[in-house]
Amino acid sequence: MAKELTAIEWRSDQWLFQFGGLRPDNVLEYFSQSPFWDSSSNNAILKMQTQFNDLQQASYNLASMVGIEFAVTHQEPPALFIITKFRRSSPTKVVPLAVYYIVDGNTYEAPNLYSIISTRMLSSVKKVEEAFEIARKHSEFHPSIGYSWKETLEQKNTRKAALKDKDS
DSSP: OOOOOTTTHHHHHHHHHHHHHHHHHHHHHHHHTTTTTTTHHHHHHHHHHHTSOOGGGGSOOOGSOEEEEEEEEETTTTTTTEEEEEESSSSOHHHHHHHHEEEETEEEEEOHHHHHHHHHHHHHHHHHHHHHHHHHHHHEEEEEEEEEEEEEEEHHHHHHHHHHHHOO
């Protein structure tokens, strides 16, 4: 099971200062310093194979490799970069595994759909429980008439007046 990294925020001020901020040409290099990076990815393999020679990593086609790869899928430089982690099984078949975003140098893992929906459902159920508890406190049961709402004398008079005004 993969580690849960959605609660982590990562930033390297030293790297940002050294390289003059984030740009489309260096954002994956910045991301490779983070705990979200997979050192067994195709990107990392190409980086290791080309670091000591004159070949450029960009000249290799990641689409021809099988395995894990990272790609910048959206960018609004210099403030926002979205990086997607894919599992590539053929040149045309990729499955997204995770999405990461970099906002002003702060790197995060986006929560998956299950986490978002389960959190929203849990908070919705909690609110419904609270509403039922409030309703329960304002109801009463009598064996001959069943359940009814508790009313103060003032509320009862207000209701009767409203019904009288409606009938008039």
